[in-house]
Structures are given as structure tokens and as C-alpha cells.
Amino acid sequence: MHKNKIFYNKPTIEVKGLIIGGSDPLVMGIINITPDSFYSDSRKQTVTEVLEQANVMISEGADILDLGAYSTRPQAEDISEEEEWQRISSILPTLRSTFPKVVLSLDTFRSGIAKKAIDQGIDIINDISGGELDPNMFNVIASNQCPYIMMHMRGTPQTMQSMNTYDDLVNDVILHLSGKIKQLNDLNFHNIILDPGFGFAKNIDQNFELLSRLEELHQLPYPLLVGLSRKSMIYKTLGITAEESLNGTTALHAIALEKGAQLLRVHDVKEAKECIALWKKTK
Secondary structure (H helix, E strand, C coil), X not given: CCCCHHHHHCCCEEECCEEECCCCCEEEEEEECCCCCCCHHHECCCHHHXXXXXXXXXXXXXXXXXXXXXXXXXXXXXXXXXXXXXXXXXXXHHHHXXXXXXXXXXXXXXXXXXXXXXXXCXXXXXXXXXXXXCCCHHHHHHHHCCCEEEECCCCCCCCHHHCCCCCCHHHHHHHHHHHHHHHHHHCCXXXXXXXXXXXXXXXXXXXXXXXXXXXXXXXXXXXXXXXXXXXXXXXHXXXXXXXXXXXXXXXXXXXXXXXXXXXXXXXXXXXXHHHHHHHHCCC
16 A cells, blocks of 8 residues: 555545546646745746746646736735736736636735636635635635635735644644634635645744654645745755755655655746656656
8 A cells, every 4th residue: 555545535625627636646846926025036026937937837838827916925915805806817818818728817815806716717815824814715705615725824815824723733733724624614615735834934943844744744635736836945944045046946845745745836837847856767
């Protein structure tokens, strides 16, 4: 029996024929339509830049592209909903028409943005707040039956780093996500992907504890996304920069895969796909 077989008995999510949560881990490529995301190479602000990056990521094997117009790094500037939508609406129609078969995700915590993006062809909503920052998000998601990535976070990107006191980190994350799952299930919605939120309301040591205990999250009944790519837990631990953190990212991806991560959210698609291919050879 496959040593991780228990992970694959959970429900899967199908989006445009793509199976999320199946036996093969997938890769989500990050495209930030922002001037201030923490990793400078991920910032793409024109249609041409976004299309070029999307084409590279697709050619390297990206299963999903995740578009974001609001920087969620610690202490990031809080922009208005109007500015966020202006950034998205200048890109999304062209991206959708250019790559009609590609699964597109939108990173937003605002229900109004989510609804307009769904209407314009977004396939998945990726909410860093798990419904905490906009109480109408769950209604929008459920009424549109749009697959939803629910992340664990406390506070906002501006305040989260001061909100990292837990009784038991992993158990607290599980309890929080369990409550949110029930809210969505009560709305007859089940197309959920879970993200434990590395770097969000968690310090460096807590991030490594979360990774070391990642398998405990598999008691929750949905696929697990992990976002570790080039984060400060890597570059601050090693005394380097985000730009120098690809090797460290790959090392942590291998650990996450061994502990049952089913979707990797990454800046570097080629390297993540290679990591998955080598990991699969050990199974």
C-alpha cells in the first residue's frame, strides 16, 4: 500500500478536468499584479508581462495560475477595492481569452472582487483570510459554487505578525479551519482546498513547527495547499534574500510533499515540477 494512501481517500475537486487532491501533487504558479510583493521577480504589472509570465509557467508545467493584485506581505500597503479591481480588470479578460483552457485562480479576500472575477472567467478564489475579512465571501462562493482556497490567518496583512500567540499552533489552526468548513458546508458548499497559512500570523519557529506537523492537518476532509515559496522562514533562517531562496524552497517542498501536500503554490514552476517528479520516484 502507498505509504500516503490515507491522504488520497479524501474527496477530490475537479476544475476543467484537473483533479485537485488526487494521487499526483499539482503546482500553482504565482503571478502578482502588484508593485510591492515581497519577491520582486513575481511582480508583473502590464498585460504583456503577465502574458509572458503565464506562457512561461504553462510551458514549464503549471497546473494552475494564481493571479493577485493585493500584496499580502507583512506591513503591505492597504489598497482600495477600486484599485485592486482596476489592476485585475486590466489583465484578466486578455489572460482568460489567451489561455481559455488553463485553470485560473484569483488571490483576493474581497467578495465584490471575487464575484466580478467569477463573472469574467476565474475558476478558483484563493482567500488568504478564509472568509474573516469579508463576511459576504462565503455567500458569494456558495451561490456561485466556485472552488475556494481557504487559508488560516489572523488579523490583516498589516497586523498579523503581532497575532501569533497560540495554545497549540497546529490544533488551533485545525480548530479554526474546522469552524470555517462547517460554515461553508451549512451553505451546501464542499469544493474547498485548505491552506495552513505559512507566514501569516506565524513567526519563523511556528512556521517550521507547522511544517513538521503538517500531516496532522489531514484529519480535515479536503485537499491541502502549501505556500512556502521563497518566504522569510527560508531566507531569514539562512541569512540570505528572497532572490537567493530557490534552493531552500525546493528543500522545504520535498518535506511538504512527504507530509502529504497536494498543491504547491510557487514562484518557480519548473523546479517545483522537478521536485514532484523526483519525489514520486521514491513512492
